[in-house]
Amino acid sequence: NAGIYSGMTGTEPATYAFLADTLENGAGFSTRLGSPDFLPEFLRAVERYLADLETPSHADTCDSSCYRCLRDYGNMSYHALLDWRLARDLFRLLRGKPLTPDINAETAAIKRWARAYDATPIKSAVPAARYDRPSEGSFAVIVRHPFEASEENFIAPRLSAAMREIKDSQSGLDGMVFVDAFTLDRDPRRVLKLILDSGTAGR
Numbered sequence: 001n002a003g004i005y006s007g008m009t010g011t012e013p014a015t016y017a018f019l020a021d022t023l024e025n026g027a028g029f030s031t032r033l034g035s036p037d038f039l040p041e042f043l044r045a046v047e048r049y050l051a052d053l054e055t056p057s058h059a060d061t062c063d064s065s066c067y068r069c070l071r072d073y074g075n076m077s078y079h080a081l082l083d084w085r086l087a088r089d090l091f092r093l094l095r096g097k098p099l100t101p102d103i104n105a106e107t108a109a110i111k112r113w114a115r116a117y118d119a120t121p122i123k124s125a126v127p128a129a130r131y132d133r134p135s136e137g138s139f140a141v142i143v144r145h146p147f148e149a150s151e152e153n154f155i156a157p158r159l160s161a162a163m164r165e166i167k168d169s170q171s172g173l174d175g176m177v178f179v180d181a182f183t184l185d186r187d188p189r190r191v192l193k194l195i196l197d198s199g200t201a202g203r
Contacts, residue, residue, distance in 0.1 A: 137174035
């Protein structure tokens with residue numbers, strides 16, 4: 001079994017990945033993978049695999065997951081949730097590397113959503129669109145990376161800068177909502193719920 005969980009490293013928040021044996025009493029596989037002698041090679045193997053997934057022969061035809069990368073019969077119930085790019089980004093974060101949002105992918109995602117919901121793309125450093133409805137109000141929908149914080153007191157610098165930029169360029173807004181590109185593609189109606197739940201819709 002594999003998974004992730006959030007915890008603390010000293011006084012700093014941290015995200016951990018874990019591997020665990022499923023055989024009764026364990027088989028020692030996870031202990032071997034996590035040993036100081038083997039772990040570096042295991043991580044290098046993951047990096048090589050991710051590099052293979054980034055080659056055009058795969059990346060140009062697989063927008064989330066396929067049977068060449070993450071899908072198999074055993075995880076069929078999770079196919080809609082699997083995304084090799086998210087796996088890549090999480091792996092890099094776990095290795096202490098900075099998050100690098102894909103602006104082109106975010107722009108494409110907000111444009112698709114805007115066409116579907118009659119919204120107007122906004123020119124800003126971070127892809128965004130303006131959603132206007134008399135019954136719901138006027139909102140800026142700003143794209144964020146799934147691993148990027150957008151909470152009021154813990155917001156990524158580029159999102160904070162985008163908020164200021166959009167506030168200065170767009171008059172009459174009732175509010176702003178952040179939505180990750182993953183949700184925009186897989187659950188686009190959730191954006192409307194975020195707007196309604198913002199507490200200012202229709203005011």
